[in-house]
Amino acid sequence: MHICRSIEDCRAAVADLRNRGKSIGFVPTMGALHDGHLSLVRLAQTNATSCVASIFVNPTQFGNASDLDLYPRDEDRDLSLLDEAGVEIVFLPEADVIYPPGDETIVETTRLANMLHGKVRPGHFRGVTSVVNRLFNIVQPDVAVFGEKDYQQLMVIRQMVRDLHMPVRIVGGPTMREADGLAMSSRNQRLSPADRLAAVVLSRSLDAAAARAGDPGVSVDDIRDVIANTIATEPRARLRGLDTVAADTLDYLHGPINEPLAIMISVQFSDILLIDQRVIQP
Structure with a gap:
């Protein structure tokens, strides 16, 4: 499994897969992986001949700094799980790689991002679309997989892809649950x-x-x-x-x-x- 921390390394690794005739299935994550994430990896692998995952705790989708600071992180465990699952490339950037100094561009679905759960989490979906747009530009996947648990997020991303004419097929993965029914998170x-x-x-x-x-x-x-x-x-x-x-x-x-x-x-x-x-x- 190839671990990339720079955009250049990630693009080169993806280009190598494409040169070998492989299609790219992409699973963006924020780490702290569980079986729900791994089900998305499996879904990506059934929709493409290779799987790329990212681990990036995106600061722009958190409503407050303490929530961002407390978000669980376990890089070694996450990488081990992705390796065992057969992921070929993991993109693991720092925040200043995704948002370089002077960054001022946002991407927003103006209606979908500001209704429903968007009212409970103002700015959240703007952060999601801004980071997913950047990740799509870097990885350039054929297919990207997102969980249906955050149904509005899935719809927001589909809208963004449609509106911006992105050549990415979005696949939704069913919500995975613990034995007692709680959605995995x-x-x-x-x-x-x-x-x-x-x-x-x-x-x-x-x-x-x-x-x-x-x-x-x-x-x-x-x-x-x-x-x-x-x-x-x-x-x-x-x-x-x-x-x-x-x-x-x-x-x-x-x-x-x-x-x-x-x-x-x-x-x-x-x-x-x-x-x-x-x-x-x-």
Whole structure:
């Protein structure tokens, strides 16, 4: 596995793969890897003949400095996992490589970045698109894989790729879960034992919503009530965002469920914000 810390080295390593007739599947990560990340690697490997991953804790998508400072990091473990998974190149830049001195360019999806979860995390999606644009320019992948757990992020990236005519196919990977149903996340490592037990309420609320969706005459408002009421049963949880939108446009839906419904929730546990999602078919 080739570890690259400079743009020049990464581009040369990718060019070598292409010279050998390989297509490039790309998995951008912020490290602290878990089985969810590795499932994205496997998905990239089924959609391309080689896999490149990046590890970069992107400062522009964090709302406060302390959250950035506390983000879990374990470079040696991450590299070992990626090597075992068959990743051929890992791009591991420092912040000043991605954002050189004097950097002043941002990339933003003006509507999608500032609605739904974007209101809970102002500036977050602008940071995501700005860094993903840079990573795409450096790696120039054929395919890039992102998890569906952050459903709005996936939609934002697809919009950016479409609008900027990027020759990259975006593939969404299904949310991977712990044995008790909690969506896998690097942030789970920061939960206290009590908050970790309480956090299962996210998946429990989505399960309850999916079950309620099968009832005759159920409405979007009914689904919202089920989720809010389920979250309210957990005293350690504070519901920060609940969005029920059309799965393909993220437009708000009301009334009967006549098209695929994307549910996106964000819930606070102490100082940790967790997200989860589910798409319900009519």
